[in-house]
Structure formats: structure tokens, C-alpha cells
Amino acid sequence: MTQRTLxxxxxxxxxxxxxxxxxxIARMRSHLDxxxxxxxxxxxxxxxxxxTRRMLPPGGPITVSTLREADYxxxxxxxxxxxxxxxxxxxxxHVADLQAKGVRLSLILDSIEAARxxxxxxxxxxxxxxxxxxxxxxxxxxxxxPDAPELLEIAQVLDGAGIAxxxxxxxxxxxxxxxxxxxxxxxxxxxxxxxxxxxxxxxAAGLPCPVVSVxxxxxxxxxxxxxxxxxxxxxxxxxxxxxxxxxxxxxxxxIAISVLGTVIGHRPDxxxxxxxxxxxxxxxxxxxxxxxxxxxxGLVCDLDxxxxxxxxxxxxxxxxxxxxxxxxxxxxxxxLAVGNLVRVLPNHACSTAAQYDRYQVLGPEGRxxxxxxxxxxx
Amino acid sequence: MTQRTLxxxxxxxxxxxxxxxxxxIARMRSHLDxxxxxxxxxxxxxxxxxxTRRMLPPGGPITVSTLREADYxxxxxxxxxxxxxxxxxxxxxHVADLQAKGVRLSLILDSIEAARxxxxxxxxxxxxxxxxxxxxxxxxxxxxxPDAPELLEIAQVLDGAGIAxxxxxxxxxxxxxxxxxxxxxxxxxxxxxxxxxxxxxxxAAGLPCPVVSVxxxxxxxxxxxxxxxxxxxxxxxxxxxxxxxxxxxxxxxxIAISVLGTVIGHRPDxxxxxxxxxxxxxxxxxxxxxxxxxxxxGLVCDLDxxxxxxxxxxxxxxxxxxxxxxxxxxxxxxxLAVGNLVRVLPNHACSTAAQYDRYQVLGPEGRxxxxxxxxxxx
Numbered sequence: 001m002t003q004r005t006l007x008x009x010x011x012x013x014x015x016x017x018x019x020x021x022x023x024x025i026a027r028m029r030s031h032l033d034x035x036x037x038x039x040x041x042x043x044x045x046x047x048x049x050x051x052t053r054r055m056l057p058p059g060g061p062i063t064v065s066t067l068r069e070a071d072y073x074x075x076x077x078x079x080x081x082x083x084x085x086x087x088x089x090x091x092x093x094h095v096a097d098l099q100a101k102g103v104r105l106s107l108i109l110d111s112i113e114a115a116r117x118x119x120x121x122x123x124x125x126x127x128x129x130x131x132x133x134x135x136x137x138x139x140x141x142x143x144x145x146p147d148a149p150e151l152l153e154i155a156q157v158l159d160g161a162g163i164a165x166x167x168x169x170x171x172x173x174x175x176x177x178x179x180x181x182x183x184x185x186x187x188x189x190x191x192x193x194x195x196x197x198x199x200x201x202x203x204a205a206g207l208p209c210p211v212v213s214v215x216x217x218x219x220x221x222x223x224x225x226x227x228x229x230x231x232x233x234x235x236x237x238x239x240x241x242x243x244x245x246x247x248x249x250x251x252x253x254x255i256a257i258s259v260l261g262t263v264i265g266h267r268p269d270x271x272x273x274x275x276x277x278x279x280x281x282x283x284x285x286x287x288x289x290x291x292x293x294x295x296x297x298g299l300v301c302d303l304d305x306x307x308x309x310x311x312x313x314x315x316x317x318x319x320x321x322x323x324x325x326x327x328x329x330x331x332x333x334x335x336l337a338v339g340n341l342v343r344v345l346p347n348h349a350c351s352t353a354a355q356y357d358r359y360q361v362l363g364p365e366g367r368x369x370x371x372x373x374x375x376x377x378x
Numbered sequence: 379m380t381q382r383t384l385x386x387x388x389x390x391x392x393x394x395x396x397x398x399x400x401x402x403i404a405r406m407r408s409h410l411d412x413x414x415x416x417x418x419x420x421x422x423x424x425x426x427x428x429x430t431r432r433m434l435p436p437g438g439p440i441t442v443s444t445l446r447e448a449d450y451x452x453x454x455x456x457x458x459x460x461x462x463x464x465x466x467x468x469x470x471x472h473v474a475d476l477q478a479k480g481v482r483l484s485l486i487l488d489s490i491e492a493a494r495x496x497x498x499x500x501x502x503x504x505x506x507x508x509x510x511x512x513x514x515x516x517x518x519x520x521x522x523x524p525d526a527p528e529l530l531e532i533a534q535v536l537d538g539a540g541i542a543x544x545x546x547x548x549x550x551x552x553x554x555x556x557x558x559x560x561x562x563x564x565x566x567x568x569x570x571x572x573x574x575x576x577x578x579x580x581x582a583a584g585l586p587c588p589v590v591s592v593x594x595x596x597x598x599x600x601x602x603x604x605x606x607x608x609x610x611x612x613x614x615x616x617x618x619x620x621x622x623x624x625x626x627x628x629x630x631x632x633i634a635i636s637v638l639g640t641v642i643g644h645r646p647d648x649x650x651x652x653x654x655x656x657x658x659x660x661x662x663x664x665x666x667x668x669x670x671x672x673x674x675x676g677l678v679c680d681l682d683x684x685x686x687x688x689x690x691x692x693x694x695x696x697x698x699x700x701x702x703x704x705x706x707x708x709x710x711x712x713x714l715a716v717g718n719l720v721r722v723l724p725n726h727a728c729s730t731a732a733q734y735d736r737y738q739v740l741g742p743e744g745r746x747x748x749x750x751x752x753x754x755x756x
Contacts, residue, residue, distance in 0.1 A: 010445070010468055012756060044696060065658075065697045067388070085697045086642040088654055089717040090388055111643050113716035141698055142643050142652045173695060262466040265489050265520050274520045276466055280443075281756075284662035284729055317551060318422060318728055319443045319463045320519055338491035339467040350696055351662055354733075357755050376754075377735050378390060378659075 003367040006303060006341055009360060011262040012281035014352070015343060016359040016372070017305070018054075020256035021238055025055055028220065028237045035226045040082060042215070042235030043069055045350045048359065049076045050372035051238060063215070063233040066378050067094045074103045082106040082213070084171070084233065086114060086134060086142060092121060099127075106211075108169060110134040110143050115154040119161035131158060131165045132211060133202075137194035138174035138187065146197040155207050167211025168202070170195045171233070175218040177290070181248045188219035196228035218249045239349035242299060246291035257353060258305065258343040259298065260360070261321060263336050271330025272314070273323040277344055279316040283351035297321060298344035298352075303366055305343055309333075313344060381745040384681060384719055387738060389640040390659035392730070393721060394737040394750070395683065396432075398634035399616055403433055406598065406615045413604045418460060420593070420613030421447055423728045426737065427454045428750035429616060441593075441611040445472045446756050452481045460484040460591070462547070462611065464492060464512060464520060470499060477505075484589075486547060488512040488521050493532045497539030509536060509543045510589060511580075515572035516552035516565065524575040533585050545589025546580070548573045549611070553596040555668070559626045566597035574606035596627045617727035620677060624669040635731060636683065636721040637676065638738070639699060641714050649708025650692070651701040655722055657694040661729035675699060676722035676730075681744055683721055687711075691722060 006015075032039050041055045044065035049072075052062065058077030063084050064070045070081050079102060087095070087107040098105050107129055109115060121127055133154055136143030144151050155165050172191035178184045191214050199209040214226070215233030217240075226232070239257045240250040261277030279297065288295040297313035300323050311333070315322040321344070325331040336342065346352035353359075354376050363369035384393075410417050419433045422443035427450075430440065436455030441462050442448045448459050457480060465473070465485045476483050485507055487493060499505055511532055514521030522529050533543050550569035556562045569592050577587040592604070593611030595618075604610070617635045618628040639655030657675065666673040675691035678701050689711070693700040699722070703709040714720065724730035731737075732754050741747035 007468065010472060010756065011466065085654060086652065088389065088640040088642050090385065090640055094388060109643075111716055114643070117717065136645075139648075141695060141700065142645070262468055264464040264466050265487075265492070267514075267520070270517075274464065276463060279663075279729065280732065284664070285657075286662070286664075317519060322519065338489055339495065351657065354658065355755070377733070378388065 003363065003369055005368070006260060006366045009260060009368065011260050011341070012277040013260045013360050014356040014358070015258050015260050015362050017256045017362045020254055021051070022054065024237055024240055024250070024254060024256060028234060031221060032232055035223060037226045037229050038231040040213070040231045040233050041238070042084070042233050043073060045235035045353065046238055046374065047376065048372050048374040049073070055238060061231070063235070067091060067098070068375065068378050070098055070103065070105060072375060074098060074101060080104050082132070082233070084108060084169070086110055087118070089117060096125070096127065104130060106130040106132055106166065108132045108134045109154070112150060112154055112157065115157040118163060119157055122161045122163045129163045131163060132167050132169045132213065133165050133198070135168050135170040135195050135198045137170040137191040138172045140174040143170060146194045146201070151198055151201060152205050155202055155205065159207060164207055165202070165209070167209050167213065168195050168198045169211070169213035172214070172216050172219050175216045176243065176247070178218065178247060181222060184218045184222045184247065184249070185224060188223035191216070191219050192223065192226055192229055199228065217244060218247055221249055236349050239353070241349040242295045242345055242347045243287040243291070246288050246293055252299065252307065252345065255345045257349055257359070258301065258345050259352065261342055261344055263338050263340045263342065265338060268332050271324050271332055273333045273336050275321040275323055275342060276319060277313070278318050278320045280318050280355060282313060282316060282321065282344065282346060283348065283355050285348040285351040287347040295347060298346050301343045301345060303341055303343060308342070381741065381747055383746070384638060384744045387638060387746065389638050389719070390655040391638045391738050392734040392736070393636050393638050393740050395634045395740045398632055399429070400432065402615055402618055402628070402632055402634060406612060409599060410610055413601060415604045415607050416609040418591070418609045418611050419616070420462070420611050421451060423613035423731065424616055424752065425754065426750050426752040433616060439609070441613070444756050445469060445476070446753065448476055448481065448483060450753060452476060452479060458482050460510070460611070462486060462549070464488055465496070467495060474503070474505065482508060484508040484510055484544065486510045486512045487532070490528060490532055490535065493535040496541060497535055500539045500541045507541045509541060510545050510547045510591065511543050511576070513546050513548040513573050513576045515548040515569040516550045518552040521548060524572045524579070529576055529579060530583050533580055533583065537585060542585055543580070543587070545587045545591065546573050546576045547589070547591035550592070550594050550597045553594045554621060554625070556596065556625060559600060562596045562600045562625065562627070563602060566601035569597050570601065570604055570607055577606065595622060596625055599627055614727050617731070619727040620673045620723055620725045621665040621669070624666050624671055630677065630685065630723065633723045635727055635737070636679065636723050637730065639720055639722055641716050641718045641720070643716060646710055649702055649710055651711045651714050653699040653701055653720060654697060655691070656696050656698045658696050658733060660691060660694060660699065660722065660724060661726065661733050663726040663729040665725040673725060676724050679721045679723060681719055681721060686720070
């Protein structure tokens with residue numbers, strides 16, 4: 001089949017630069033190898049076998065955010081899966097189905113209520129569960145504080161039901177709000193120390209704790225050591241995005257996905273260029289709004305992926321993007337004629353990619369060398 | 379097949395209350411009937427044959443925001459379709475394909491550049507196009523001002539190529555930012571007057587202008603008369619949402635879609651309840667952030683759809699929603715135990731529904747009476 005060019009795609013379309021992606025993967029893997037920890041990538045960002053296979057071969061451990069991801073990747077041969085959202089009762093039948101198919105599915109929990117529920121389930125159905133207790137290392141979401149009395153109570157409830165926890169896990173999501181690389185380094189150490197402290201408490205109570213799991217793209221890339229940690233879960237790093245670039249975690253040149261849009265009109269009186277990539281194409285994510293440089297709904301680049309004159313997507317309707325100068329000042333862009341194409345770098349790789357059912361894979365000279373399917377939903 | 383209950387659904391799931399939806403449709407239809415204008419619903423909000431069929435039978439005129447919507451609804455018998463985003467060259471092959479299947483697809487444009495492009499296309503391929511010129515009635519996005527000299531130039535370029543415009547259209551999207559119902563009424567009149575003025579200019583130049591099309595849910599519902607207008611395009615009204623309720627366009631009781639989520643944990647120290655509906659389930663849309671009442675990522679209700687104690691989704695990660703009191707003050711919700719279900723009303727129906735591939739249709743006593751598929755993407 002003749003390869004299509006960018007001009008032959010209908011827009012909007014999601015482009016993936018595999019060279020940038022491979023570079024991002026190599027950087028993460030070599031850093032984690034140097035730190036002596038296992039790599040359990042989070043597939044929630046990519047939801048694609050073609051992308052995940054580049055990170056690690058089938059079989060290798062992965063992290064998922066939905067059971068649909070678990071179903072899909074299990075079907076592709078990934079049988080060691082951590083579902084990193086606290087388990088709810090209405091998902092236990094689905095969990096049992098995955099277990100029956102030979103998947104080793106690890107579940108997480110952070111409450112006595114959930115521990116009692118799983119203990120009851122294990123007793124009633126003779127079920128076995130691989131369980132991790134979620135630790136809160138940064139106050140941003142769920143999990144138990146590492147010194148919480150409930151940690152040992154939960155472990156004992158589970159142990160008493162014959163389903164002693166396999167370990168502890170945490171996610172320092174607050175790293176996304178750090179203001180400097182030094183702050184990310186400090187957050188990485190806080191993440192590590194919290195979960196290692198929790199593991200030590202379990203071991204001191206006579207419970208083995210073989211798994212000590214951490215993960216966020218910023219903390220993983222800036223951790224200086226990970227003593228006591230066994231594995232790292234990371235997802236965004238594979239594509240990177242403007243939020244990560246704003247944090248200093250990557251450069252704009254590392255961002256591997258972009259949205260291809262077409263100029264559909266101009267408003268010279270306002271200095272706007274209209275494109276057919278609105279919030280449906282970019283997502284509603286405004287992750288850079290709180291950063292030093294607000295990138296609007298995305299940074300506008302030429303077809304080689306180079307930013308054009310500080311143009312960003314200032315505003316967005318469902319299928320319209322309003323492109324203008326970052327400062328808001330009216331600038332006219334007659335060089336962007338109706339029909340011209342632009343590439344827009346996203347704020348947040350996870351949310352933008354989730355608006356699409358496929359990646360258009362970029363090859364040399366603006367050729368599309370492959371189309372990789374992805375999925376969404378639950 | 380036995381009907382499932384809410385407790386048997388895996389969460390998150392998108393619920394649709396058909397009674398509320400039918401009431402919303404009846405209200406819009408009776409208002410437009412009274413004003414003597416045609417109804418050309420926008421299917422971008424629902425992207426579902428089952429929903430659209432309740433608005434009007436196959437054949438009837440619809441509006442789309444993507445050519446994928448046109449493909450799908452054409453296949454379901456809707457052959458009179460207005461594609462309400464200015465046309466780009468890379469979509470013309472797709473347009474030709476739809477025309478070849480017997481679809482009367484109306485296109486819009488607002489620039490001399492696009493007019494020349496279509497004139498060239500009509501000449502080269504002998505193509506016929508049903509064209510409308512987009513008018514800017516509120517300064518919010520694309521379109522020509524009704525008094526712009528380019529209006530007649532564009533019409534003459536098209537007329538000279540044998541593809542004279544069929545009319546004019548506008549969308550007063552700024553109505554979403556109105557601060558009162560009086561302001562919406564004034565915006566409706568401004569929307570009407572702008573497009574009627576543009577139509578008069580075309581007619582004065584000897585060009586017939588049979589179609590005069592307007593539309594936004596707020597202006598349609600509050601227009602006091604629509605003299606000179608022939609049709610109204612509206613999409614959000616079918617489900618309504620918190621943004622519309624905040625504007626005074628509907629009440630919270632009219633909102634027909636909600637996200638079913640499960641309590642997965644608590645943070646008593648912070649007064650948070652964690653649910654498994656995060657931004658992937660709700661979308662990143664924060665449309666109420668600029669309104670008098672900021673609803674966070676959604677308003678939390680019980681299983682009958684009644685708001686619970688001013689609880690909203692204060693924050694969201696990909697698959698986690700952080701529920702707390704609207705004021706931010708720490709309140710504990712032990713009555714929301716791990717495993718309990720809640721329903722969350724969305725800020726914006728279009729963006730939340732776009733996160734799902736199906737609607738779970740609610741019947742009496744919390745039974746799911748049907749599952750209606752929907753689609754997304756391009």
C-alpha cells in the first residue's frame with residue numbers, strides 16, 4: 001500500500017513520532033536500570049499494543065487504570081498486571097474472570113472496609129488475591145499515611161483471611177505541581193521514603209512485603225536513588241507533553257504526539273487563525289494553566305514539529321481551535337492560508353490521546369508509515 | 379434478558395434518563411413550533427441513533443460537527459445534513475463520497491480563500507455544493523460580520539462558479555457566557571438580527587437566500603421571536619447540563635445524563651470521599667468554573683438523582699474523583715461507604731458523553747432497560 005502523506009489525512013488526526021517515543025523509552029529504561037529497579041509501565045497513557053510492545057515484550061509486568069485495559073493487554077499476552085485504582089465490589093466478578101484466564105492481577109486498597117470486603121470474598125469464594133496497600137506519599141489523593149495505625153490493621157485483616165498483602169505502592173501525583181527540578185528531586189525522595197517506611201512497619205509486624213512500588217514520570221526521572229523500592233510505574237514519559245516540558249522533565253522536542261489540524265479561516269480583526277482542532281481534538285485539559293508558561297489548549301508547530309512564532313490554541317470550541325499569539329496580542333498569519341496544516345502539541349498526553357481511536361505513525365518526509373489502533377472507555 | 383440494576387453495572391458508566399430527555403425534547407420542539415421555525419437538531423452532543431430518533435425521524439434535517447457523524451447518520455437514513463464547521467480541502471473527497479451516496483450535505487465557509495477553492499473544485503470536478511456563508515453574530519469564533527464587504531464578494535465568487543450560496547448561518551456561542559436570562563434574550567435577538575441582516579444584503583444584491591439558520595441552546599429557548607429565520611440548530615438541550623442550569627436555561631432536575639461512580643475510599647483527615655469516576659469519566663470540562671456556582675468536575679447525587687449535601691467532585695485524576703463539600707470545608711460522609719454508588723451530573727453534556735461508547739438507559743426502580751451505543755472521533 002502506498003504510504004499516505006500528511007496532506008492526505010483527514011483532520012484532526014493524532015500523529016505519533018516513533019523516534020521521539022523510542023528516545024523517551026530508552027531514557028526511562030536506562031535511568032531505572034541504573035537505579036536497579038524493575039520497570040512496570042503504566043499503559044493508561046497509550047492504550048495500544050504497538051506502543052506497549054516497544055516498552056517491554058508481552059509477559060512483562062504492566063500497570064493499568066481500568067479493567068478494560070487489563071482485558072485487552074491480557075489478550076495480548078501481558079499476564080502480570082497491577083490495577084492501580086482501589087478495588088470496588090462491582091468489579092470483583094470481572095477480576096475473577098481475568099484470574100480464571102490465568103492473569104496475575106494485583107489489586108490495591110487503602111481501607112479497613114475494603115479489606116473486610118476482600119476477606120469476606122476470599123472466604124466465600126475461596127478466592128486468592130494479590131493485594132498491595134496504597135500509601136499516601138504527598139497528600140494529593142488516596143492512600144494511607146505511612147505512619148497510619150490502619151496500615152497494620154488492614155494487613156492483619158487480610159493476613160487473617162489468608163490473603164496477606166504482597167506489598168505497598170504509592171503515586172506522588174503532587175510532583176505534577178512542583179515548581180523546580182529540585183522540588184521534583186525532593187518529591188522523589190519523599191515518595192520513596194514514605195513507601196519504604198510503610199514496608200518496614202509491615203515487616204516489623206512479621207508480614208513479608210516483597211513489593212515496594214512507586215511511580216510518576218517526574219519523580220522516576222529525577223530520583224537520585226531508589227533504595228528499598230522494587231519497581232517503578234510510569235506512563236506519560238512514553239509520549240511526554242507540555243505539562244512535563246513546563247516542569248523541566250523533558251524538552252518540547254521530546255513530545256512524541258501531536259494533533260494535525262487544518263486552517264479553516266481567519267479573523268484578521270482579532271488576529272485569530274481558526275483550525276479544525278478544537279477541544280474534542282485536544283481534550284479539555286488545561287494542565288499548563290497553572291504553570292509559568294500557559295500553553296492554552298496547545299502549542300502550534302509547523303509540519304516538522306517546530307513551534308511557530310509563539311502561536312498557541314488560545315481558545316477552543318468542540319471542533320474549532322482559535323489560534324493566536326501567546327500574549328493575546330493580535331497577530332496576522334497570512335502564511336497560514338486556508339487549507340494549510342499545523343501540528344499542535346498537547347498539554348497532557350493521556351487526555352489528548354484518549355480523544356482518538358488510532359495513532360498515525362510518522363515516518364520520513366511526512367509519510368504515514370503505519371496506523372496503530374488504541375481504545376478508550378471501560 | 380433480565381434487566382440489570384445499577385448495582386450490577388461496572389463503574390464508571392454513563393446513565394441516561396429517557397423521561398428527562400423526552401421532556402427536554404418536547405420543550406424545545408414546542409417552543410420552536412410556536413416561533414414557526416424548522417428544527418435541525420445538532421447530533422454532536424448525542425452521537426446516537428437512539429437519541430436522535432427521539433428528536434426526529436430518519437430523513438429529517440440534522441446538523442453535524444464531523445464527517446464521521448455525517449457517515450453514521452446518513453447510514454441511518456438522515457440524508458439532509460448540515461456540516462457546521464468551515465470546510466477544509468482535505469475533506470472534499472469525503473464530501474464527494476457522501477454526495478455520491480445521495481446525501482444532501484450542506485457545507486459552510488467564511489472566506490474568499492475557501493470560496494475560490496470550492497469554485498475551483500466545482501469547475502474541475504463538475505461538483506455541486508450546497509453552501510451557507512457563516513456569519514459572526516457575537517465575536518466569539520468564526521464567521522463574517524453581517525456588514526462585512528467580503529460577504530458579497532464571497533457570494534459573487536460562488537455565484538460565478540454556478541454554486542451560489544443557499545443562505546447564511548450563525549451560532550451565538552457567546553450565549554454560554556451570559557450572566558442572566560435577560561442577557562440571553564438580548565443575545566438571541568442579536569443572533570437573529572445579525573443573520574437576517576446578512577440575508578437581506580445577499581437578497582439586495584440579487585442572490586436568493588432561502589436558508590437563514592441560527593442556533594445555540596440558550597438563545598433558542600429564550601428567543602422571543604425569530605422573524606426572518608428559517609431553522610434552528612441545537613444540540614445540548616437534549617441532555618442539558620450544569621452549565622445550562624447555571625445559566626438559568628434549565629433546572630438541575632432536567633439534566634438527563636449522569637455518571638455512575640462507586641465509592642472506593644475516604645480521607646477523613648481531609649473530608650474527602652474517593653470515587654472511581656475521575657476526569658476520564660467526567661471529561662476535563664470545567665465549564666462552571668466561570669459561573670456564579672462552580673460545580674467542580676460535577677454535582678454529586680444519590681441514586682434517584684437528588685444532590686447530596688452540596689457535595690461536588692472537587693478534583694479529579696484520570697480514574698479518581700475527589701468528592702467533598704462545595705465550600706472546600708472538611709465534611710465526612712460515612713453514609714457513603716466503600717462500595718456505595720453515586721450519580722454525578724456533568725458540567726457539559728457534549729464533553730462528558732464523548733468519554734463513553736454507550737448510554738445505560740434508566741428505567742423504573744434503578745433498572746437498566748437498554749444500552750444505546752454511541753461513537754466518537756473522526
